[in-house]
Amino acid sequence: PAGFELIAQDPRLGPLMLRSLERIEQRLGEAVQATDRLADVTARHLLAAGGKRVRPLLTLLAAEVAGEITDEVIEAAVVVELTHLASLYHDDVMDSAPLRRGVETAHTVWGNTVAILTGDMIFARASAMVSALGQEPLMIQATTFERLVIGQLQETTGPAEGEDPVAHYLQVLAGKTGSLIAASGQYGALLGGAPRDVVDLMVVYGEKVGLAFQLADDIIDLTGHPDVSGKTRGTDLREGVDTLPVLLLRRHAAGADPEAAASAQEVLRLID
Numbered sequence: 001p002a003g004f005e006l007i008a009q010d011p012r013l014g015p016l017m018l019r020s021l022e023r024i025e026q027r028l029g030e031a032v033q034a035t036d037r038l039a040d041v042t043a044r045h046l047l048a049a050g051g052k053r054v055r056p057l058l059t060l061l062a063a064e065v066a067g068e069i070t071d072e073v074i075e076a077a078v079v080v081e082l083t084h085l086a087s088l089y090h091d092d093v094m095d096s097a098p099l100r101r102g103v104e105t106a107h108t109v110w111g112n113t114v115a116i117l118t119g120d121m122i123f124a125r126a127s128a129m130v131s132a133l134g135q136e137p138l139m140i141q142a143t144t145f146e147r148l149v150i151g152q153l154q155e156t157t158g159p160a161e162g163e164d165p166v167a168h169y170l171q172v173l174a175g176k177t178g179s180l181i182a183a184s185g186q187y188g189a190l191l192g193g194a195p196r197d198v199v200d201l202m203v204v205y206g207e208k209v210g211l212a213f214q215l216a217d218d219i220i221d222l223t224g225h226p227d228v229s230g231k232t233r234g235t236d237l238r239e240g241v242d243t244l245p246v247l248l249l250r251r252h253a254a255g256a257d258p259e260a261a262a263s264a265q266e267v268l269r270l271i272d
């Protein structure tokens with residue numbers, strides 16, 4: 001088992017969590033249904049391919065800790081996964097990635113136009129669902145979307161002249177990954193009925209989880225096996241994106257400690 005199946009088998013998840021995850025899966029399937037024959041196939045493509053459902057799980061956990069798992073919490077969990085899904089369609093076009101979740105990416109099969117429009121449609125579905133949850137969730141969604149886009153843009157432009165590349169990298173991560181993971185916890189706490197200070201705390205917590213999560217993802221990009229990660233290796237290097245592992249290796253390679261410099265240079269040779 002991989003991805004969602006693996007998480008769903010975790011013995012720490014009680015029956016309520018498992019039931020809720022099943023409801024989310026069903027709602028996700030309904031949410032990507034399209035009247036257009038092609039869109040119906042393309043929108044299902046990545047959803048059916050797998051994925052860990054980490055963000056909806058965080059929404060559920062935040063709601064369980066802070067209050068209760070209401071119908072609105074389930075809807076919000078679907079919204080975060082749909083937003084994530086939409087961003088994957090677009091991200092794979094931007095990175096020219098051949099593989100995602102162990103299957104060929106949508107743009108590889110149907111071309112860039114179809115992949116971008118599929119992401120747009122899924123994002124529209126997420127927006128429609130979140131609008132039924134009220135004004136505050138709608139604002140969270142809008143802010144998160146903007147942060148996703150800005151994070152992605154900052155990654156593309158790279159650090160400004162004289163800017164510390166590590167500080168820039170952390171800023172990119174906070175936007176492109178931390179924002180949606182933070183929103184996942186925020187939705188759960190808010191709609192689960194938590195008091196304001198707990199909701200705010202979930203945002204801080206989510207940002208940090210997001211940072212750790214993306215750091216791990218960047219290491220997987222360098223070292224992960226496609227059979228396990230479902231992605232090809234070295235996308236960031238190919239796209240000229242300097243992730244933290246590479247920045248640190250370069251720093252060590254140019255550092256004063258000759259032993260550390262030699263081994264860092266060796267690793268850089270291997271991955272370049």
Ligand code: GRG
Pocket residue numbers: 003050051052053054083084086087088090091101119120123145148149152176177213214217
């Ligand atoms: C259309 C919503 C929208 C956004 C446009 C393209 C873009 C702006 C943002 C890209 C953000 C992005 C793809 C960040 C990477 C996040 C990341 C760590 C992805 C991998 O997440 P996992 O490991 O994947 O949770 P699975 O497949 O398990 O769901």
